[in-house]
Amino acid sequence: MKNKYFGLNLPMLLAFAILVFIATYLGVLSTDLAGGVALMFSIGIILYEIGERIPIWNTYVGGGLVLAFLGTAALNYFGVIPTEYAELISSVNSKPMGVLNFFIIMLITGSLLGLNRDLMVKSFAGYIPAILGGVLGAAILGIAGGLIFGVSPADTVLKYVLPVMGGGNGAGAVPLSQIYEKVTGDAAANYYGFAISILTIANIFAIIAGGILNKVGQKNSKLTGDGKTLMRNAPEISTTEEKFTTQLKDYVGAILMALTFYQLGRLIADKIWDPLVPAVPIHPFAFMIVLVALANALGIIPGYLRQAAKEVQSFFTKNIVILVMVGVGVETDLLELKEAITLANTVMAFLIVVGAVIGSGLVGQLVGFYFVDSAVTAGLCMANRGGSGDIAVLGAADRMDLMSYAQLSSRLGGGIILVIGSILFGSLM
Incomplete structure (x- = not known):
C-alpha cells in the first residue's frame, strides 16, 4: 500500500493527530505516559514526513528526524506546545520516565x-x-x-x-x-x-x-x-x-x-x-x-x-x-x-x-x-x-x-x- 505514514494512511494520521491536538489545547490530554506518547508521536510523525520531502533538507541536513528535533524545539520556543504538555514530553523523554x-x-x-x-x-x-x-x-x-x-x-x-x-x-x-x-x-x-x-x-x-x-x-x-x-x-x-x-x-x-x-x-x-x-x-x-x-x-x-x-x-x-x-x-x-x-x-x-x-x-x-x-x-x-x-x-x-x-x-x-x-x-x- 502506497502513501502509508508509519502504518497509517493520510486521513487516519490527520484524524488521530487532530484529536490529540484538540485534547491537548483543551487541557484534557492525560498527563501520563499514554498522553505524552500520543502527543509525541502526533508531532513527530508529521514533522518527520514533512522533513523527508523537503528538497536539500532531506539530502544534506538530515531529513525527517532532524526536522522532528528542530521543529519541535521551534514549536516549544514559540509557545505552540502548552507549557504543561512540554513538561510532560520532557518527563517522558528524560526524568522520571526516561524513554x-x-x-x-x-x-x-x-x-x-x-x-x-x-x-x-x-x-x-x-x-x-x-x-x-x-x-x-x-x-x-x-x-x-x-x-x-x-x-x-x-x-x-x-x-x-x-x-x-x-x-x-x-x-x-x-x-x-x-x-x-x-x-x-x-x-x-x-x-x-x-x-x-x-x-x-x-x-x-x-x-x-x-x-x-x-x-x-x-x-x-x-x-x-x-x-x-x-x-x-x-x-x-x-x-x-x-x-x-x-x-x-x-x-x-x-x-x-x-x-x-x-x-x-x-x-x-x-x-x-x-x-x-x-x-x-x-x-x-x-x-x-x-x-x-x-x-x-x-x-x-x-x-x-x-x-x-x-x-x-x-x-x-x-x-x-x-x-x-x-x-x-x-x-x-x-x-x-x-x-x-x-x-x-x-x-x-x-x-x-x-x-x-x-x-x-x-x-x-x-x-x-x-x-x-x-x-x-x-x-x-x-x-x-x-x-x-x-x-x-x-x-x-x-x-x-x-x-x-x-x-x-x-x-x-x-x-x-x-x-x-x-x-x-x-x-x-
Whole structure:
C-alpha cells in the first residue's frame, strides 16, 4: 500500500493527530505516559514526513528526524506546545520516565550483540586512537580560529575545545565546570555558562555535518560501509544472518537482559568506580558497553537471544526514535542558542567540529575504519550534547546501528576529556 505514514494512511494520521491536538489545547490530554506518547508521536510523525520531502533538507541536513528535533524545539520556543504538555514530553523523554535512556540501552545491546566477535574486538582496539585523533583535530582548527579572533591557544582549548569534545552536558560541561572551580577557585557557573553556549552551537553543526557525511558516503562508497560497521574489508556478520529462530517471548528476554546490563553498569559506576576515582566520573553506559561486549566475546549469550536483541534494536531504531527526537527537541533551548550566537563563537565552534571530523576520520582510516563512519562516531559524537546529541547525529547520518560506538565517544571519550581537563586547568590557568 502506497502513501502509508508509519502504518497509517493520510486521513487516519490527520484524524488521530487532530484529536490529540484538540485534547491537548483543551487541557484534557492525560498527563501520563499514554498522553505524552500520543502527543509525541502526533508531532513527530508529521514533522518527520514533512522533513523527508523537503528538497536539500532531506539530502544534506538530515531529513525527517532532524526536522522532528528542530521543529519541535521551534514549536516549544514559540509557545505552540502548552507549557504543561512540554513538561510532560520532557518527563517522558528524560526524568522520571526516561524513554531516552531506554532507547539507548536497547540500541547498545542490539548493536553489540549483532557484531561478529572478532570484528568487535578489532574495532574497539582502534577506537580510542580515532577519538584522540578527533580531539587533536578539533584543537588544531580551534586554535587556528581562536588566533583569528584574538583568543589565546590556552583559552581556546580550555573554554572551547574541552566543552565541545567533553561528551555532552551532564557528562562533560558540568563536571568540567566542577573541575574548573576546584582547580582555579573561581565559581563553576562562570565556566559552565559559556561552555554550554559553545557546546549548543557545536551540537547543531555536528547534526548538520552528520547529514553531509551521509551524503558523502552515498556518493563515494569507498569512504563508508553499510552504516553498521566501522571496519574496512571486514563485513559485519550479524545474528540475523545466522538464521536463528526467535519467538515473541524472546523479545521480553532480550529487553530484560539489556536493562539488567544497564543496572549492572550503574552498580559498577556508583559503587565501585566513583568511590575509587571520584575526580573522573564515568557514565554507567560506558561500563554497560564493556559488559555487553565482554558477554558477546565470551559467547555466553545464546544465538536466538542475540538475534532477538538485534530485532528489538531495529524496531526502536525505525520507530521509537521519533519519540526521542521530539523529546530532545522540547529539551533544546533555542533562546540559549540564540544568545550564544556571535561571529567568533560560531566560527570557532564550526572549526572545532570540522577538526573533529577530519582528525577522527583520518586516524580512523589509519586503523582500518571507514572515514565517514569513524568521523560520525569518534568525531561528531564527541562534539555534541551527549546521549541526545548522539541520537540526533546518528539520525541525520542514518547510522543508528553505530550507537554503541557513539556512546563510547560520549562516555569513555568524555572521561578522557575530563582527565585532560584536570591536567590543563592546573597547568594553563
